[in-house]
Amino acid sequence: MGKSSGGSAPSAPDPWTTSAAQQQLNNNTASFNARLNNVNQSGPLGSTSYTVTGTDPTTGAPIYSQQTSLNGSSQQALNNQQGNQSYATGLAGQALGNSGSLLTNPINPQGINQQATKAAYDSAYGLIAPQQQQQSEALKSEMAAQGITDPGSQAYQTASDNLARQQAYQNDNLAQQSVLTGIQAGNTAFNQNLGAQQQALSNFNGLNNQSIAMPSSSNPATVGSSPANIAGAYQNQYNAQLAGYNANQASNNNFTNGLFSLGSSYILGNAMAAAAASDIRLKTDIKRVGSTDGGLPVYTYRYKGHPTVYMGVMAQEVEKVDPSAVHFMPNGFKAVDYSKVA
Template sequence: MVSSPKPPDPVATAQAQAGMNRDTAITQQQLNMTDQINPWGSVTYDKTGTDGFYDSQGKWVETPKYSQTTTYNPEQQAIFDKTTEAQGNLANIAADQSAFLGDYLDKPFEFNNDDASNWAYDLASQRILPQQQKNADALRTQLINSGLRPGTAAWDSEMSRMTNANTDQLNQLALTGRSQAFSEAQATRNQPINEIIGLMSGSQLANPGSQSPGSPQTGVGGVDYTGLVNQQYQAQLANSQAKMGGLFGLASAGIGLFSDRRLKHDIKRVGTLFNGMSVYTFKYKGDATTHMGLMADEVLDVVPEAVNLDPNGFYRVDYGRAA
């Protein structure tokens, strides 16, 4: 049959595709590394050398290496220097305080309920106790005016209610005072820790690059080399199959065609039939059209019955027999 085109080498194709992908990546990087100049300073890019790696085939691949340089304008540089100095001072203070904090945190947090209750009682008793006594005197007067006397059940009931109310008031005072005292104790405990955290969280000066609106970013489209190679191969394969179909169309028709080498020129071998005979493209003398077929002298050696001689002494080939 007519020989088919040779399939592309997958390794060579993959290597070529990888190289083109790398070229695309480097091109896109270089296009996007645009120097920036703004009121805060500048950001510039410089090629400072090369780097590289060994690919999957052991071949050394070299790639460019770049450096980004950020420069403040004089005013921003002065602010940066002062800010750095201030941060250094705060860091030193934080370091000194952290030594104290180590010993400080070794001591567990302590809170005494009795102390808190006593503190609250002492704080409020100067107002509450006189008021409770005043309320008790008023209740006694009210009961006597109502005809009740000490020792009676009604008297005892009212005085007991008054005593319970006073006790509840003092208990509530103790609970509220304890809660407030606990919060104050916690704040006192946490104050040194909060101071150190504040010292260690100083603000930072913005990078000039972050202040810039940024340069437009390009998107370089990659080359689908693998796809192009495959398309070319498929086109060649289709063309080969079309030619083979045309040749066997002649064979099935049983047409005796002039195949005498003496009548042809521009002869080129393009393939081989199953029986080993070569297939050629050629032009008949005096005709610019390119044809494809066999050479009668070669067919005589393989299938002589497919060759006949015309009255003019030129050989014809019956493709129905030759193929």
């Protein structure tokens, strides 16, 4: 608010320049940390060393190569282990070939079920068939003793049908039990074959997966250095310059008399006729205390970094009602022409 004077607002940091400087520092720090952690080592088994062998064409980052050298006994142990693995791989191939018939010709559980069912039924029926024949002969003798000898008579037919149903029921039970026996036999054979396949694969994997114990050196504790926050430093510097500029602008504004009285009336002094910095982004401790005759809210506030309390409107709210009463100051913040405020 009021008439401002002084130099131009400080320029904001250039984001491209800031980011480029930060990226360069980050890259330098990363290279420094990489060298800190690529520690050449030596021990009873041998040594490990790191050397820069090139530069990444895209990022410019150094490319490190690691070289591990074993002492005489460790190198001999490694050679022996490699020979052992080669021999074990050959044995694994033989084991897989010997088990090939199990893997390529799996068992047919359905065929075994049918065979086992027939065998179980034939065996059981061979036992009950003579018993059923004896039952038929016994029934004929019993009916003859009772004088029932005519096959066409009702009594003869009834007795014969009853025996036939009993024997049919017995045969049906025998057939069902044979089916269950066949299923069990098929499952048993399938599981046995599956177990043989799994054992063959297990033997192959066990022989083919022999590991080589590679001698290694211990890793040192990871250390590092954090890059300086250049972007933050630039921003803090800009914020300090901007705060100083805003404080200077605020101190040059003449707010000796309040612009408005509480309630619906307001007073414009001669010094207030000019545009004044009224951007809400410059203010703090904002409290509404009244309204203008036109209904705009009136507040008390302080400019950030300045202790003096002022009274006035907010540029953003005036702009919604009368855009012509608001314009931008050189520092990018909004000012209000109080001669146009109603």
